[in-house]
Amino acid sequence: MKNDVFLNDAAFVPAKKKRNPLIGSHIIILFAVLFVLLPTYIMLITSFTSAIEANNAAFRWWPESGLTLSGYIKAFTRKTAGNSLLRSFGNTMWIYMPATIVGVFVSSMAAFAFAKLDFYLKKPMFAILLASLTLPNCIGIIASFLMFDAIGWINTALPLMIPRMLGSVGVVFFLRQYFMGIPDDLVGAASIDGLGEIGVYFKIMLPIAVPALISQFILNFIIGYNDYLPPLLYLQNAKMYTLQISLAFFAEAYVQDWPLRMAGCVISMVPLIVLYLISQKYILKGVAISSGLKG
Amino acid sequence: MDCYGKYLHVRSDAEKKARRRKILRRNFIATAMASPPFIGFLLFTTLPMIISLAISFTELHSYNLSLAKFTGFGNYVEVLRSDMLWTAVLNTLYYCLSVPLNLCLALFIANVLTRKIVCGKAVRVILFIPQVCSSVAVTLMWQWIFEDNYGVINTVLSALNIPKIHFMTDKNWFMPAVLTISLWQNGTNVVLLEAAFANINKSLQEAARIDGASERRVFWSVTLPGLTPTVFYMVTMNLITALQEQTVMQIITTNGVGPGYRALTLVYYIYRMAFTYTSTMGMGMACALSWIVALIIIIIMRINFKLGQKWVCYD
Numbered sequence: 342m343k344n345d346v347f348l349n350d351a352a353f354v355p356a357k358k359k360r361n362p363l364i365g366s367h368i369i370i371l372f373a374v375l376f377v378l379l380p381t382y383i384m385l386i387t388s389f390t391s392a393i394e395a396n397n398a399a400f401r402w403w404p405e406s407g408l409t410l411s412g413y414i415k416a417f418t419r420k421t422a423g424n425s426l427l428r429s430f431g432n433t434m435w436i437y438m439p440a441t442i443v444g445v446f447v448s449s450m451a452a453f454a455f456a457k458l459d460f461y462l463k464k465p466m467f468a469i470l471l472a473s474l475t476l477p478n479c480i481g482i483i484a485s486f487l488m489f490d491a492i493g494w495i496n497t498a499l500p501l502m503i504p505r506m507l508g509s510v511g512v513v514f515f516l517r518q519y520f521m522g523i524p525d526d527l528v529g530a531a532s533i534d535g536l537g538e539i540g541v542y543f544k545i546m547l548p549i550a551v552p553a554l555i556s557q558f559i560l561n562f563i564i565g566y567n568d569y570l571p572p573l574l575y576l577q578n579a580k581m582y583t584l585q586i587s588l589a590f591f592a593e594a595y596v597q598d599w600p601l602r603m604a605g606c607v608i609s610m611v612p613l614i615v616l617y618l619i620s621q622k623y624i625l626k627g628v629a630i631s632s633g634l635k636g
Numbered sequence: 637m638d639c640y641g642k643y644l645h646v647r648s649d650a651e652k653k654a655r656r657r658k659i660l661r662r663n664f665i666a667t668a669m670a671s672p673p674f675i676g677f678l679l680f681t682t683l684p685m686i687i688s689l690a691i692s693f694t695e696l697h698s699y700n701l702s703l704a705k706f707t708g709f710g711n712y713v714e715v716l717r718s719d720m721l722w723t724a725v726l727n728t729l730y731y732c733l734s735v736p737l738n739l740c741l742a743l744f745i746a747n748v749l750t751r752k753i754v755c756g757k758a759v760r761v762i763l764f765i766p767q768v769c770s771s772v773a774v775t776l777m778w779q780w781i782f783e784d785n786y787g788v789i790n791t792v793l794s795a796l797n798i799p800k801i802h803f804m805t806d807k808n809w810f811m812p813a814v815l816t817i818s819l820w821q822n823g824t825n826v827v828l829l830e831a832a833f834a835n836i837n838k839s840l841q842e843a844a845r846i847d848g849a850s851e852r853r854v855f856w857s858v859t860l861p862g863l864t865p866t867v868f869y870m871v872t873m874n875l876i877t878a879l880q881e882q883t884v885m886q887i888i889t890t891n892g893v894g895p896g897y898r899a900l901t902l903v904y905y906i907y908r909m910a911f912t913y914t915s916t917m918g919m920g921m922a923c924a925l926s927w928i929v930a931l932i933i934i935i936i937m938r939i940n941f942k943l944g945q946k947w948v949c950y951d
Contacts, residue, residue, distance in 0.1 A: 366748045373745050374762055380820065381765070383788055384777045400791040447672045454670035460663045466674050473677050477933040479880050479903045481684030483910045483922045488687055490699045507676030538665045567770035569883045570907070585772045589887060592776050596890070599780055606773040617768045621761050628764075628824055629831035 388412050388603035395599045412600035416608055419601075421587070421594045422579035426608055429587035436498045436572075436583060437565035440505040445558045448508035449550060452516035453542050457528050470510050486574045500575045501583075505565065512557045515630070519553045520546060556627035559620050563613055584609050692923035697915055704920070711924035721925070723897050724905040725932070730811050731881055731901060734818040735874045739867065742825035747855070749826070750833045760830070764823035771821075775887040778817045779804070804888070807896035814899075817884060825870055832866035833859070864948045872940060879933050882907060902929045 387395055390404040391411060398405075416426055454460070455467055489500040523546065531541050547554075572583045582590070588609050595601050617624060692711055694704035715721055745763070753759060766774065781788050782803035790800045803813040836859055844854045885899040892912065893900050900908070906929065910922035 363751055363753070366751050366753060369745070369748050370753055370759055374759055377762055377766055377820065380777055380781055383781055387780060395786065398786065399794070400786050400788045451670045451673050454666045458662070458666035458669070460666035460670070462667055463670070466670060470673060470677065473681060475876075475937065476681065476685075477876065477880060477930045478681070479906060479933075480688050480926050480930045481681060482903070482906060483919055483926060484688035484691060485680065485684040486910075487691070487699060487701060487919065488684055491701055504676055504680040507680075508673040510673055510677070513673050538662065538669070542669070563768050567768075567772075569770070569772055585770050588770075588776070589772050592772075592887070599783070599786075602776055603780060606776050609773045610769045613768045613770075614765060617765065618761070621764070624768075625760065625764060625827055628827045 384603045384606055388600055388607050390600050392598055392600050396597055412598075412604035413608070415598075415601045416591075416604040419591075419595075421590050424579040424582050424587055424590075426584065426587055426591065426605060428580070429582045429584045430608075430612075432498075432581060433566055433584040436501050437505075437562060437568075440502040441558055441562045441565055443506040444508050445512055445554055445561060447506065448512035448557070449516050449547070449554055450542060451508055452513045453520050453546050454538075455513065456517045456520035457523075457525070457541075457546070458538055470513065473510055474514075482570070482574070489575060495575055496578045496581060498576075498581070501565075501568070501571060505561075509561065512561065515557060515627075516550065516553060518630075519550060523549060552623065553627075555620075556623035559616065559624055560627055563617075566613060688923045688926060691920055692927055694920045696919040699919075707920065711920045712928070715921055715925045715928060720897065720900065720905065721928075724900050724902045727811075727898060728879060728881070728901045731814065731818075732875065732878045734815050735871060735878050737815060738819055738822045738825055738874065739870060741819065742822050742829050742870075743863075743867070746826050746829035746833055749830055760827070763826050766821045767823035769821075771883040772887055774821060775817060775884050778813070778820070779888055782813050804890065805895050807894075807898050810895050810898040814884060814888065817888075818878075818881075825874070828866060828870060829863070832863050836862040861949045865950060868944045868948045871944075872937070875936065875940060876933065879929075879936065902932070 383400075386402065386404065387400075389408040389410070389412065391406050391409045394401075394404055394406050419425070455463065485500070486495075489495055494500045527545060528541055531545055532538075536544060567585060568583070569585050569589070572586050573589075576582055576586065579590075588605050591605050592602050691701075691704060693706060693708060695707050695710070696704040749756060749759065782790075784790060784800065784802050784804065789803070793800055801809050803809045840862070841854055841858050844858045849857065880903045881901050882903040885894065885901055885904045886907070888894070889899040892908070902925075906922050906926050909917040909925060910919050
C-alpha cells in the first residue's frame with residue numbers, strides 16, 4: 342500500500358500500471374472462504390464419524406475409527422413423536438412449493454398492474470404496501486396464532502399457504518421494477534391490436550419476465566423452506582411438521598448424539614445447497630438487483 | 637395507451653357511455669390484478685395487529701378468545717415493571733452489534749472482491765452458501781463447534797494449553813458466540829455491496845486518480861460516499877431483522893433462556909410469555925409486549941432515518 346501512494350504522488354504514474362500481485366487481497370479472501378468452509382467441513386466430517394468417537398473423544402479433523410454412515414442411517418430411520426425427517430421433508434415440499442409458485446405468479450400480476458396500468462386506487466394501494474414493509478411483524482405473531490386458532494386453521498397447512506399465495510410485497514416491488522423497464526410502446530401496440538389487459542399480461546409480459554419470476558421463486562422457496570417460527574406455531578401435530586421443526590425436535594431428542602444431529606443438519610441443508618448451486622446465477626443476480634429498490 | 641382522446645367532442649351520448657363503461661371495466665380488471673397482495677396485507681398483517689391491540693388490554697391465559705377479561709393498561713404496566721424486560725432490551729441491543737460488525741466485514745470483503753482475484757466467481761458462490769442454509773441447521777452446527785468438551789474450538793484451545801471456554805454456559809461468552817453465527821451468514825451483504833461497488837461511477841474515481849489522489853483517498857472520498865445509499869438500505873434491513881431475532885436463541889439454548897437469561901431477546905420473550913409462561917403471564921401480556929417492542933423498533937428506525945440524512949449522499 343505504501344508503495345502505491347509513493348508512486349502515485351511522486352511520479353504521476355497512471356493508476357492502472359501500478360497493480361502489485363494482490364497477495365494481501367488473496368490472503369483476506371482465503372480467510373473469508375475458510376471461515377465459511379471450515380464449519381461446513383466440521384459438520385460434514387462429524388456426521389460421518391461414529392457416535393462413540395464423536396461423543397467421547399476430542400474432535401479430530403479425520404475420525405480415527407474411519408468414516409461411517411451410521412449417523413445418516415439413524416437420521417433417516419429414527420422417529421421423533423411419530424415423525425421422520427423424510428416425511429417432514431415431504432411436508433415442506435408440498436406446503437411451500439405450490440404456495441410459492443402461486444404466490445410469485447399472483448405477485449407478478451399485481452406488479453404488472455402497478456407498473457403498466459392506470460386505476461383509481463393505484464397510488465394509495467401502492468403507498469400502503471410500501472409502508473407495510475417497515476412494519477415490524479412481531480406485533481402480529483401471537484394474535485395471528487389466536488386468529489388462526491379461532492377459525493380452526495391450526496394443524497392445517499392453510500396458515501402457511503394462504504398468506505403466501507396472496508403474494509408478497511417484496512416480490513411485487515422487485516417485479517414492478519422489472520416491468521417498468523419494459524417499454525410502454527410494447528404494451529400500447531398490443532392493446533391497439535385488441536389485446537386486453539389480461540391478454541397483454543399473459544402474452545407479452547409474462548414470457549419476458551420468466552427469468553425474473555424464476556429467480557424470485559427460488560429466493561422465496563428458500564425463505565419458505567427455512568421458515569421456523571410460523572410452522573412451529575401453526576403445526577402442532579407431529580405428522581404435519583416441516584423439515585425445520587422436525588430437525589429442531591430431532592436435535593432436542595438426541596442432545597448428545599452429535600453425528601446424528603450433524604447428519605440431520607446435512608440432510609436439511611443439501612437440497613437447498615444443490616438448488617442454489619444449480620441456479621446461483623439467477624439467485625445472485627436477483628439478490629444484487631434487489632438492492633436497487635432502496636426500500 | 638389512449639388513442640381516442642382527441643375525438644371525444646364528436647361522440648354521441650351512447651358512445652360516451654360505452655367509453656365510460658370501458659374505463660370502469662379497465663379499472664376493475666387492474667384493481668383486481670393488483671389487489672391480492674393488498675388483501676393479504678389487510679387480512680394477515682392489519683387484522684392481527686388490531687386483534688393484538690385488543691388482546692393487549694385483556695387478561696388471557698388460554699387460546700380461547702372468549703375467556704379474555706378486560707384489564708385496561710394493566711398488562712402494559714406489568715410488562716414495563718418486569719425486570720426481565722430490561723434484560724431482553726439489553727440482549728436485543730447487544731445482538732444488534734451484529735449489524736455494524738457484519739456490514740464492516742462485508743464492506744471489506746466486497747472491496748477486496750472487486751480486485752482481480754483468482755477464482756473470484758467461485759469465491760462469490762461459496763460466500764453466499766451460508767445464506768441458503770436454515771437458521772436451525774446453522775445454529776446446531778455452531779453449537780457443535782462451540783461444544784464444551786469435544787467441540788472444535790475447545791479442542792484446539794486445550795491443545796494450546798489455554799483453559800476451555802464454556803460458550804454455551806458462560807454468560808460473557810454466549811453473545812459473542814451468537815454474533816459469530818450471525819457473522820457466518822453474511823453472504824447477502826457481500827453480494828449487495830459488491831453490486832454497489834460495480835455501480836459506482838468509474839469516471840469519478842479516474843478523475844480523482846488523475847488529480848493525484850492516493851488509492852486510500854479515492855476509496856474514502858469517492859467510492860465510499862457512492863456506496864452510502866446501499867449501505868443505508870442494508871443497515872435498515874439488517875437492523876429490522878436483528879431487532880426481531882428469535883430462532884437462533886430458541887435453538888441454541890438448552891435451558892430455554894441461555895446463561896443468565898442472555899438468550900432472551902425481545903421477540904423470543906414475546907414467544908415465551910405466550911407459550912411458556914402461559915399461566916403466569918399469558919397472551920394479553922405477550923400482545924402488550926409485542927406493541928412495546930414495535931414501538932421500540934419504530935423509534936430506532938426513526939433515529940436511523942434521521943441519522944441517515946446526515947451521512948447518506950444521494951447525487
